[in-house]
């Protein structure tokens with residue numbers, strides 16, 4: 001075994017063991033990160049305009065986050081869940097501080113999909129109903145509960161039958177009015193659909209769905225896994241539309257790179273919960289709690305939420321200026337630092353060229369869309385590198 005490990009290159013080694021469900025873009029092996037940059041073992045560096053799938057909101061290895069994790073790692077890593085823990089208590093209080101006052105209870109999990117699955121259970125307990133509504137192009141994760149809410153056929157079909165979920169057209173209030181009856185436990189909604197193409201929710205649609213939920217006794221669950229913690233230029237995406245969700249699901253920016261998830265919910269949901277209704281061995285682990293606490297403190301101390309709004313406007317404006325005459329571009333849209341360039345062709349080859357020819361990392365969002373989810377600390381000159389590289393690639 002030892003000899004095989006040493007003889008194989010690291011990309012091949014990883015592929016041979018971990019290659020089952022993940023397609024890698026090429027054979028770069030990333031070994032270090034700092035700010036918006038990732039460094040590979042062959043000496044190349046990459047401008048990470050994905051923030052590692054939208055999680056490294058503080059940039060890679062922000063000293064405040066790295067130091068908090070290192071200090072906690074030398075103090076207490078695991079704590080029995082049946083005992084209180086100092087850092088978990090401080091983290092929960094900090095999280096509640098940045099949430100609206102009606103979302104004053106938290107369940108701590110380890111990932112986005114796990115938060116969504118928990119919210120499904122909480123909605124069933126609270127309402128005594130089982131059915132859910134989600135929207136076309138929605139992405140809520142890939143565990144069985146979350147997958148039932150995810151729209152994309154290629155993810156769902158091999159795993160049918162899934163839970164009883166009706167998918168409605170996004171931004172179509174009349175269809176929501178028709179479908180939302182008294183059998184529905186919850187409506188799961190993204191205020192901006194991330195994986196689905198950076199589709200912006202319309203304010204009247206979002207508020208209308210909330211009103212139907214209230215009238216018909218369903219819970220409104222907003223998936224803030226990608227939009228949370230400043231991504232859209234506000235702490236949470238729902239704040240743009242003055243919504244009052246019954247639950248929100250969090251992950252990505254919650255730990256700014258440390259694997260975490262959470263559900264924030266109201267008194268009304270809390271009343272129906274009881275010890276054992278849900279649980280997680282690792283959720284709220286002291287190491288994760290220290291990371292979450294440091295992440296939120298850093299968003300606050302460095303004014304990163306406000307900064308995301310300013311840098312997002314700049315990024316969007318520069319994309320529109322630089323790509324105005326590029327025929328391949330069908331649309332440029334976004335909010336805060338969640339941006340999309342929709343092409344008239346498939347985006348895959350352009351994403352590969354961006355990486356290989358210009359050292360710039362971006363994400364797909366559906367077949368034709370190039371998506372940028374940069375760290376909130378991104379600087380003006382880094383935006384410029386990304387925009388110019390994209391222009392060159394799209395003109396070739």
Ligand SMILES: Cc1ncc(COP(=O)(O)O)c(C=O)c1O
Nearest residue numbers: 111112113139140141225226251
């Ligand atoms: C909006 C949204 N919901 C849920 C998820 C699933 O999160 P995770 O991959 O942590 O399970 C994602 C992941 O990209 C997401 O963007």
